[in-house]
Amino acid sequence: MDTSVAARIAANPDYQRLKSTRSSFGWTLTIATLVVYYGFILLVAFGKNLLAIPLGSGVMTLGIPVGIGVIIFTIVVTAIYVRRANSEFDALAEKVRQEVLK
Amino acid sequence: MSRIVSRILTTAAVAGLALAPTLALAAPDLGPAERQATNWTAIIMFGVFVVGTLYITKWAAGRTKSASDFYTAGGGITGFQNGLAIAGDYMSAASFLGISAAVMISGYDGLIYSIGFLVGWPIITFLMAERLRNLGKFTFADVAAFRFAQTPVRIFAASGTLVVVAFYLIAQMVGAGQLIKLLFGLDYWIAVVIVGALMMVYVLFGGMTATTWVQIIKACLLLGGASFMALSVLWHYGFSPERLFAAAVQIKTDIAAQGGASPEAARASGLSIMAPGTFIADPISAISFGMALMFGTAGLPHILMRFFTVPSAKEARKSVMWATGWIGYFYLLTFIIGFGAITFVLTNPSFLEPGGGLIGGNNMAAVHLAQAVGGNIFLGFISAVAFATILAVVAGLTLSGASAVSHDIYSTVIKGGKADSASELKVSRITTLTLGVLAVLLGIVFEKQNIAFMVSLAFAVAASANFPVLFLSILWKGTTTLGAVVGGFLGLISSVLLTVLSPAVWEATLGNPTGSAPFPYSSPALFSMTIGFVGIWLVSILDRSRRAQIDRDGFLPQQVRSETGIGASQASSH
Numbered sequence: 001m002d003t004s005v006a007a008r009i010a011a012n013p014d015y016q017r018l019k020s021t022r023s024s025f026g027w028t029l030t031i032a033t034l035v036v037y038y039g040f041i042l043l044v045a046f047g048k049n050l051l052a053i054p055l056g057s058g059v060m061t062l063g064i065p066v067g068i069g070v071i072i073f074t075i076v077v078t079a080i081y082v083r084r085a086n087s088e089f090d091a092l093a094e095k096v097r098q099e100v101l102k
Numbered sequence: 103m104s105r106i107v108s109r110i111l112t113t114a115a116v117a118g119l120a121l122a123p124t125l126a127l128a129a130p131d132l133g134p135a136e137r138q139a140t141n142w143t144a145i146i147m148f149g150v151f152v153v154g155t156l157y158i159t160k161w162a163a164g165r166t167k168s169a170s171d172f173y174t175a176g177g178g179i180t181g182f183q184n185g186l187a188i189a190g191d192y193m194s195a196a197s198f199l200g201i202s203a204a205v206m207i208s209g210y211d212g213l214i215y216s217i218g219f220l221v222g223w224p225i226i227t228f229l230m231a232e233r234l235r236n237l238g239k240f241t242f243a244d245v246a247a248f249r250f251a252q253t254p255v256r257i258f259a260a261s262g263t264l265v266v267v268a269f270y271l272i273a274q275m276v277g278a279g280q281l282i283k284l285l286f287g288l289d290y291w292i293a294v295v296i297v298g299a300l301m302m303v304y305v306l307f308g309g310m311t312a313t314t315w316v317q318i319i320k321a322c323l324l325l326g327g328a329s330f331m332a333l334s335v336l337w338h339y340g341f342s343p344e345r346l347f348a349a350a351v352q353i354k355t356d357i358a359a360q361g362g363a364s365p366e367a368a369r370a371s372g373l374s375i376m377a378p379g380t381f382i383a384d385p386i387s388a389i390s391f392g393m394a395l396m397f398g399t400a401g402l403p404h405i406l407m408r409f410f411t412v413p414s415a416k417e418a419r420k421s422v423m424w425a426t427g428w429i430g431y432f433y434l435l436t437f438i439i440g441f442g443a444i445t446f447v448l449t450n451p452s453f454l455e456p457g458g459g460l461i462g463g464n465n466m467a468a469v470h471l472a473q474a475v476g477g478n479i480f481l482g483f484i485s486a487v488a489f490a491t492i493l494a495v496v497a498g499l500t501l502s503g504a505s506a507v508s509h510d511i512y513s514t515v516i517k518g519g520k521a522d523s524a525s526e527l528k529v530s531r532i533t534t535l536t537l538g539v540l541a542v543l544l545g546i547v548f549e550k551q552n553i554a555f556m557v558s559l560a561f562a563v564a565a566s567a568n569f570p571v572l573f574l575s576i577l578w579k580g581t582t583t584l585g586a587v588v589g590g591f592l593g594l595i596s597s598v599l600l601t602v603l604s605p606a607v608w609e610a611t612l613g614n615p616t617g618s619a620p621f622p623y624s625s626p627a628l629f630s631m632t633i634g635f636v637g638i639w640l641v642s643i644l645d646r647s648r649r650a651q652i653d654r655d656g657f658l659p660q661q662v663r664s665e666t667g668i669g670a671s672q673a674s675s676h
Contacts, residue, residue, distance in 0.1 A: 006659035009666065019665050026228040033228075037221045037524055041392050045385040048557045051210075052377035058344045060353045061376040067213045068434065071220060075430040078224045082423040085232065087418050093666045101668070 009100050013037065018092040029077055040070050122410045124611035143482030144489075147288070151319075151490050152300065158315045162308030166332035169513075169523040172309035172530055173240040173505050174410045175508070177671070179314055181417035185424020188408050190317030192219075192399075192425070192497045193324060193432055195277060195491045196557065201433070202468040205440020209350070209375025212440055218392050222399025223426040227301060230400055231422045233576050233664040241502075242406040243510045246535035249656030250583040251649055252519070255571075256510040258590045262568045263403040265594065266560045267499050268544075270404075273556040274499070275545030278492040284462045285469065285485035291546055297489075298542035301496045305504065305534045313497045315554035320494040325428060328435040329482075332467070333443030334475035337527045350375060350444040357448065375444070387624040391558070392497030394627035398561030401569035404502035415667050436468075443467035446474040496541070506534040536673075557607040558625060562601060566593035566630035574638050576664060579657040581641050582650040593634025600626030 009015050043051060043066070051063030133154040166172055179187070197219065205212030212618035238244040243259030275294055282293030304312045339345040355372030363371060399405065409418045447453045453461055455471040459508075460466050472484035508530035571590040574581045601607055608614050623629075642650070663669045 003434070003659055006662045009662045009668065010658055015662070015666065019661075025221065029435070030225060030228045033221060033224045037217070037396065038389065040217065041214075041388050042385070045388055048378045052373075056344075059348045059373065059376055060344055063210055063377045064343075064347075067210065067217065068437075070217050071430045071433060074217075074220050074224055075427050078423050078426040079223070081227055082419045085419055085432045090416055096666055098666055 005100070009096060012096055012100060013090055014099065015096045018089060018096060022085070022089050022090075026081070029081055033074070033077060036070060036073055040066070113571040128279050139423025141285060141482065141485060144479055144485035145288075147482045147486035148489050149335040151323075151486055155300075155304065155312070155316050155493075157318065158319075159304050159308035159312040162311035162315065165311055166307070166309040169509070169526045169530070170240070171311065172527055173509065175310040175314055177411060177413050179411040179413055179417075181538040182424055182449050183314070183318060184408060184412050184417065184421035184516045186321045186428065187317040188405060188421060188425035189428040189432070190319075190321030190324075190494050191405060191408065192429055193491070194495050195275070195281060195488045196525070197432070198324065198328065198436065198491065199281075199465045199468055199488065201436045202439040203464040203466075206363075206443040206467040207464060208379050209354075209441070209444075210377050211379050213437050214434075215218065215376060216436060219399070220426070220433060221392075222396045223422060223429065224499065226400045227395060227419065227422045227426070229573070229577070230406075231409055231418045232667075234406060234409045235412065235415045235418035236664045236667045236670040237576070237660065238410055239604050240407070240410055240509045241505050242403055242568065242572060243506070243514075244410075246409075246568075246575050247514075247661045248575065250575070250586060250653055253515050254587045256514050258571065258587050258594075259568070260506040260510040261512075262401075262563065262571075262590065262594055264446060264503055266401075266403055266564050266568070266600070267503040267506075267537075269556040269563070270540050271496060271503075272544050272548055273553055273560070274496050275541050276491055276548050276551075276553050277544060278496075279549060281488060281492070284466065285488060290549055294516070294542055294545040297493060297496060298538050298545070300493055301500055301541075302534060302538035304493075304497045305501050305538075308529050309530075310501060313494075313501050314411060316490075316497055317494045320487070320490045321428065322484075324433060324491055325435075327472070327480075327484050327487050328432060328439060330480070331442065331471055331475055332435040332438040335438055335446070335471075338445075344443055346438070346445065347376060350441045353444055353449055384623070386628065390623055390628035391625040393631060394558060394561045394565050394625045396565075397569045397627070397631065398563075398565035401564030401567070401572065402560075403506065403564075403568065403601060404498040404573075406568075407502050407505065408498075415670070439471060440466050442475070443471045447471050450474060482527075483637050500534055500537050500541070503537050506529045507533040552611045555601060555604075555611065558606070559598065559601045562597040562625060562630060563594055565627045566592070566634045570631065570634040570638055574642075575636070576660075578642075579654055579661075581638060582642045582644045582645040582647075582653040583648065584647065585638045585640075588641045589634050589636075589638025592637040593630055596633045597626050597630035600630055604632050625651055 019067055050062060051066060053062045054060065055065070158189055165176070168176075170176055197216070198550070201212050201216050205217055234242070234245055237248050241259070241263070243256050246259050246353060247255035278297045279290040279293045280327065282288050283290055286293070304316055327382055335346065336343075351372040353372075355368045358368035358371035359365065395662060409421065412418050412421055447460065447470040455461055455473070459469065462469070469481065469484060469488070473481040508526050512529045513519065513526045535618075567590050570593055571586045575586055600621045602625060605616075605619040605622070605624065606624065608619035608621075609616055
């Protein structure tokens with residue numbers, strides 16, 4: 001792609017919307033993932049007793065749903081991004097393509 | 103499985119494949135495994151797998167005509183298929199055997215470990231997958247070097263690839279040899295030669311197409327087998343996790359009581375499997391290790407390469423979504439399997455040595471559980487799957503190493519991007535052959551060495567060298583050729599150096615006294631990643647060369663292409 005085509009695309013309002021929406025969405029989810037994972041690690045390091053709190057009358061502890069929850073969070077957050085990107089972002093990218101390359 | 107007459111094994115065969123010993127997890131030093139009696143059921147089942155995959159290779163060979171077919175299966179893999187193949191590439195035998203063993207020994211700590219292996223995937227999804235697909239063609243160096251001077255960045259990327267591939271490959275080969283002694287009762291060298299030979303056949307003739315299908319089949323077999331084991335365990339407890347956990351706690355309590363603990367201490371020991379224990383030796387190590395796993399996943403060349411096998415950014419995203427789902431599901435299964443091993447294996451004398459401890463070592467937890475829930479046939483099946491798992495991983499690694507040499511070094515650096523497809527393909531095949539022979543030789547050389555550090559080193563290098571260069575070249579306009587190369591090599595060198603100075607190598611492998619390691623933490627990533635990132639940033643902002651201006655000017659076209667896919671390389675015709 002030569003620079004003039006790139007500059008034309010970069011000036012397109014739909015492109016700018018695509019870039020900023022995707023960037024803020026991607027970074028929000030990235031930060032959420034970092035907070036959840038390193039929060040979990042810090043909890044393991046400094047809050048062992050908290051995770052060992054029993055739930056109910058049996059042996060189940062708070063740590064089990066928290067740990068399983070981190071795995072499920074990871075899968076769900078990935079799916080959320082992919083769903084939005086594959087519909088909204090791709091449609092927007094297609095629109096940019098139509099507008100610029102007609 | 104025959105009655106075992108061997109002496110008690112205090113060492114675990116494949117612990118070193120993944121479990122970093124200094125994390126105080128259940129990873130005893132990696133030592134030679136005792137050869138067991140020949141297991142014909144397992145060998146026959148593995149034979150069926152081999153015949154099936156060779157048939158696929160024959161089919162794939164007919165479709166592997168150009169360099170593009172060889173590296174990326176012509177870009178014609180669907181997102182769902184690629185997701186399974188990524189899962190097949192990523193779920194190693196060590197994840198399966200090592201993590202279920204870790205759960206059996208320390209319960210909750212095993213879960214913490216597996217979470218670390220999963221959390222890199224969302225990062226890949228949000229920041230890398232689609233941009234990689236839009237910018238690259240065959241290797242991650244295509245992306246890292248997109249707007250830079252080709253020669254230096256390609257040389258760096260090929261170095262990063264080959265270092266990661268070499269350490270990962272040696273760990274897999276040694277693991278294969280040890281595992282096969284245990285599971286099949288064959289000699290170590292036979293196992294290493296079989297793995298090397300089959301892997302060369304897949305890659306040489308079938309390229310990425312055959313490698314992908316081997317990985318897909320292996321992922322299905324592993325997920326199927328592990329699901330069956332986990333469901334059998336849960337079924338036994340009326341699908342009540344509480345009942346499974348209660349039974350496991352009771353068994354751990356009884357074991358501690360038999361060991362002479364007071365009733366209170368025994369109960370505490372039993373309950374300890376339900377919460378974090380000794381996983382975190384110190385917070386710095388934990389965070390550093392977490393970073394190596396999280397960002398290392400996003401810098402593994404054989405994983406990154408898989409994003410070029412799909413036709414579009416949409417399919418690349420679907421791949422990573424499926425991969426994350428399958429891998430997460432797999433780690434949930436290993437958690438249940440580990441608890442199942444406590445209740446089914448630790449209570450059954452036929453799986454235990456007279457002095458306590460598992461026959462064949464702790465990494466046999468899942469294998470013994472397979473026999474407990476599914477009899478000899480299922481035991482043979484799981485053993486064959488474990489071997490197939492190693493094959494799928496080494497095939498992906500070799501392909502990635504071969505493409506770094508043929509595409510990045512030969513075609514781009516030596517031939518200045520003017521090599522024709524046929525000669526590039528020839529170089530890939532020669533490299534595959536060379537890597538295969540080297541892997542077999544190194545596998546045999548390292549048989550008796552402590553190689554527990556190798557996989558964590560591979561992740562540390564990927565996180566400290568490959569990831570920062572890729573990340574900043576895609577997202578930061580200011581990155582220059584000089585910055586990427588200097589910072590990248592600094593990350594590479596510091597991660598290797600700090601690993602050598604860490605307890606896992608300095609003490610466990612080189613035999614220096616405990617406590618003498620100059621670098622006290624179990625993973626260098628926190629430090630070496632910082633060195634890599636700061637190196638790239640600092641050198642880039644100080645770079646006033648004419649090339650630096652070209653590099654910065656190239657950012658806009660690169661960004662437009664990475665965001666929209668306009669100009670991205672398309673799938674080939676078939």
